[in-house]
Amino acid sequence: MRFSFPRPLSSLSPLLSRVFTLSVALVAACGCVWLGTPIPWMMGPLLATALVGVLGGPVASWVPLRNGGQWVIGTALGLYFTPAVGTLVASLWWAVALGVVWACAMGWGLGLWLNHAHAPQLAHLTPVQRRATTYFAGAIGGASEMTLIAERHGARTDLVASAHSLRVLMVTLILPFAMQAWGVHGLDTSGMAVRQVHWPGLAVLALVTGFGVWTSLRLGRANPWFMGALVATMALTLSGVQLTALPDVLTNAAQLVIGISLGVRFTPDFVRAAPRWLGSVALATAAMMGLCAAFGAALAWAAGLHPATLILGTSPGGIAEMAITAKVLKLGVPVVTAFQVCRLVAVLILAEPLYRWMARPSDGSGG
Numbered sequence: 525m526r527f528s529f530p531r532p533l534s535s536l537s538p539l540l541s542r543v544f545t546l547s548v549a550l551v552a553a554c555g556c557v558w559l560g561t562p563i564p565w566m567m568g569p570l571l572a573t574a575l576v577g578v579l580g581g582p583v584a585s586w587v588p589l590r591n592g593g594q595w596v597i598g599t600a601l602g603l604y605f606t607p608a609v610g611t612l613v614a615s616l617w618w619a620v621a622l623g624v625v626w627a628c629a630m631g632w633g634l635g636l637w638l639n640h641a642h643a644p645q646l647a648h649l650t651p652v653q654r655r656a657t658t659y660f661a662g663a664i665g666g667a668s669e670m671t672l673i674a675e676r677h678g679a680r681t682d683l684v685a686s687a688h689s690l691r692v693l694m695v696t697l698i699l700p701f702a703m704q705a706w707g708v709h710g711l712d713t714s715g716m717a718v719r720q721v722h723w724p725g726l727a728v729l730a731l732v733t734g735f736g737v738w739t740s741l742r743l744g745r746a747n748p749w750f751m752g753a754l755v756a757t758m759a760l761t762l763s764g765v766q767l768t769a770l771p772d773v774l775t776n777a778a779q780l781v782i783g784i785s786l787g788v789r790f791t792p793d794f795v796r797a798a799p800r801w802l803g804s805v806a807l808a809t810a811a812m813m814g815l816c817a818a819f820g821a822a823l824a825w826a827a828g829l830h831p832a833t834l835i836l837g838t839s840p841g842g843i844a845e846m847a848i849t850a851k852v853l854k855l856g857v858p859v860v861t862a863f864q865v866c867r868l869v870a871v872l873i874l875a876e877p878l879y880r881w882m883a884r885p886s887d888g889s890g891g
Contacts, residue, residue, distance in 0.1 A: 541584040548572050548583070549784050553776075562700035563852045565779035566845070570696065573787030578795055583788045590785040594750040594844060596778035599733045600770050601847050602757025604857045610762045613862045619827050623838050623863050624870040626819055627664045628878070630840065631871065634808050635662030638687075641804050646680075652883065653678045659879050661687035661805070664840045665871035669746050673876050683798060687805045689789045694809045695841030696786065700849050708832040709853050725767030732756050746872050750844055754865070779848055786845070812840050829859065837863030 552572030556564030577583045605613070639646075639658035646654045660674035667688035674684045703709075736756025740748030760767065795802075820835035827834070833856030836846050843864040850860035 538584060541582040542586045545573060545583045545784055548576055549780055553780055562704045563849055565776040566783040566848055567700065569780050569783030570787045573784050574790040577788055577790045578792060580792050585785045585788045589781045591749040593778035593781035595733065595737055595753045596774055597782065597844050597848060598750040598753030599729065599757045600775050600851065601857060601861045602754045603761055603769065605758045605761045607762055607764060609858045613858055616827055616859065619823050620863055620866045622823060624867055626838060627867045627871060628874060630812055631663040634812060635659040637808060638662055638804060642801060645800060649680065655883060657683055660684050663871055663875045665875055666746060666868060667692065669872055683801055686794060686802060690802055690805050691809045691840060692842045692845065693786060694806065695813060695839055696845040698813065699836065699839055699841065703832060703853055708855060719769050721771050722768040729767045732760060782844055816840055829856065833859050836860045843868050
């Protein structure tokens with residue numbers, strides 16, 4: 525018997541849907557805190573909203589809240605980049621570069637495998653459209669950015685978006701539990717420059733990061749609410765300015781709304797659409813996680829760091845989600861953030877030129 529939500533509940537207004545979603549997410553977060561799960565303030569909302577959404581419930585993410593959550597998380601991560609930490613991260617430039625090359629190679633390999641495994645299913649597409657669909661579905665970049673680029677090349681954007689959503693969901697759910705089972709916690713001894721909340725400093729920090737966000741929006745940068753706040757806070761902290769820490773309630777609320785923004789992507793239509801495609805993406809994501817974990821552990825051995833830090837840093841998850849995991853579990857936050865940020869920026873810059881370069885020999889049109 526198929527479960528469905530009562531009609532009055534499934535037809536709520538947009539405002540009531542958001543209130544309902546926030547209520548479900550808050551209850552789930554508190555439940556995860558009580559159960560002692562890793563990153564409970566993001567994990568609980570993500571799982572609860574995804575489950576309710578798949579069952580047809582009226583879940584909805586409010587964009588201003590999601591943007592505010594990214595702003596807060598970007599600011600929180602930037603506070604870890606003290607001058608000493610900045611020197612450490614700069615000394616790992618070679619490892620960051622290898623991580624970028626690895627991410628590009630993994631995305632390329634995943635795209636090739638999807639193209640081979642789903643040739644019959646995608647036979648209705650032209651060769652160029654099929655290649656664009658599988659290539660951008662495999663690229664380990666931001667879901668929205670990869671989907672927009674894929675659309676310009678005639679790809680099936682629903683398959684591209686679903687592949688990225690499922691990959692990020694799997695990594696976000698599996699890695700924190702794996703780290704908890706491993707027993708790694710509190711390896712990051714550097715911490716933030718300031719551990720106490722100073723309200724005047726918080727007001728100044730809000731103004732500075734707000735300007736960073738505004739600048740990113742004006743310049744049309746990818747992920748501006750996160751990256752603008754991160755870069756602005758890093759600039760302050762690296763120069764030795766120590767204003768304040770962030771209140772726990774603020775960072776917990778930010779994790780909650782980010783968890784919601786991930787969970788609401790999963791709807792009944794998502795599950796019904798191309799189940800074989802989703803199965804292949806899930807299988808490939810599991811294999812990719814294993815390969816990335818092995819690569820991260822080898823890189824950590826070469827760099828003299830704990831493997832948990834670079835397993836997170838080289839994982840194929842979302843930047844905010846992996847950085848939140850590192851922050852909550854205290855697993856080398858600045859290093860994880862640096863690896864994930866550089867990977868995201870490199871993939872956003874290189875994905876389309878690499879696609880054009882690889883497409884040129886086969887169709888003679890440069891993609």
